[in-house]
Amino acid sequence: MKLVEISAPDFDLAMTLDSGQVFHWEKAGNGFVGTIGDCPVYIEQGGNALRAKVASASSRSRLHPGQDAHATITSYFALDHPLTDICASFPNDPIMNEARDFCRGLRIIRQPKWECLATFICSSMKQVAHIRQISLALRRRFGERRQIGNRFAYTFPPARRIARASENDLRECALGYRARNLLMTARLVSSGKADLKAWSALPDADLREKLCALPGVGMKVANCVMLFAYERRRAFPIDVWIERVLKQQYFPRRKKVTELRLREFAETYFGEHGGYAQQYLFHHARRARGSHQVVPAGTPRLAKLSAPVG
């Protein structure tokens, strides 16, 4: 297998793929197999270099001219993002500094819009591990199998394919009550009543309003789609993890902090790359040592003051 080599300083492939923004990449050998759009991809990292193979989108079509493997990888993994500047824009406080250090090399990738929207509609009240399972089930049932090296990857089914499935078909992919929402939104997108591409031109507030009008899309999912698929780096999704972090770290010993209050704080406090800050806080909360421990309500964790155990 011929691999294209791509320089990728300040990038951590494994951490980026594990950070809960994309759910279909699977370990394969020294790297990962997945899809970028309809192209099957193998990619591995060694130091500051990526080695990748990007096959054509289908067996009978070639890559779009000018969109070679290098450009595809660079765009998808956002290797052009000025990560140093972005991290420097984060607020200077103990938990943010800890997250920034822990998540060095984590980038917010550019996902296809429909794929991102559909996946996050399926994400509500689901653990990351199960979202991966749902994503795989949808791909295997409604997507198309592509070969990459000696392995296979499945494309994410287009909206028109989901739209002509039955709710029961979708439920068989372990979607539960989310099946109806995904089906209804797929129909809106497929029919053109919801034009995801055209919405790129809208300002943040209007884009958020359009997304929230879709079945199964509320403030949190809308912000995920804005951040991961529309390059809106201020979008700040607040899920149960981030809600805990915000309340414990920034509103210690306050009995009730309203959702609106949290959103207003997040918008103003984390700055122009708030979405990145949010992703770093999220990944740090989920993966850093000890961060999974349950902290009693009203007991703020004082970062770096507790003695390390062991």
Add this chain to the structure above:
DNA sequence: CTCCAGGGATGAT
């Protein structure tokens, strides 16, 4: 077994 998860929609205060 219980508890919880990258929530959203709906209806009652």
Add this chain to the structure above:
DNA sequence: ATCATCCATGGA
């Protein structure tokens, strides 16, 4: 405007 409840499913 805030609050309560329900919605399916499976990992931990």
